């Protein structure tokens with residue numbers, strides 16, 4: 001087996017171990033974050049059965065999506081969104097995880113081609129007292145969610161979060177727990193909500209312990225990214 005497939009199997013094993021340690025959990029969906037990695041590696045994983053891939057840079061992603069269009073993969077945009085990239089994103093991705101302002105929501109709705117069906121949107125929640133620019137507050141999330149519901153070309157599916165980095169399991173869990181609380185509230189209020197995207201290479205166990213249903217794994221599957 002190639003290094004890539006060995007690492008992929010290791011990640012799948014870590015996910016099932018974490019799921020088994022928490023009774024009553026369904027396994028989360030695994031999103032393979034392929035940004036800065038070559039099309040060949042994506043093909044290897046697709047052959048091993050991986051369907052969902054995450055990308056952070058619109059232009060780079062679209063080149064790969066075009067090369068891989070015969071593979072019927074599911075593409076998720078997870079990076080910061082510039083307004084001038086919303087058309088490219090709306091035309092090429094099935095999911096967007098990183099929406100945190102009304103302007104972007106409006107532009108995605110406007111640019112989504114009618115024949116492609118609604119684009120699946122997660123709102124990015126700011127968690128922790130981070131200085132990070134991305135992510136919306138709880139109050140903003142509620143108001144964005146109401147707007148999302150009004151747009152015909154948007155399907156509001158839930159939340160994404162990227163907590164401040166921490167090596168401490170309990171700190172990681174506290175961040176994820178706060179996101180899970182907001183998610184549970186949204187599930188009660190909005191019938192289309194079913195997806196909580198949290199957990200990366202360094203904190204997937206904590207995210208699973210707190211009830212994530214989609215983990216986004218880059219480094220531990222693909223190895224280090226070249227910059």
Ligand SMILES: *Cc1c(COP(=O)(O)O)cnc(C)c1O
Nearest residue numbers: 033056078200201216217218219
């Ligand atoms: C790059 C990235 C990931 C993957 O992170 P790793 O630590 O490499 O697993 C997950 N989510 C987002 C939003 C990213 O930008």
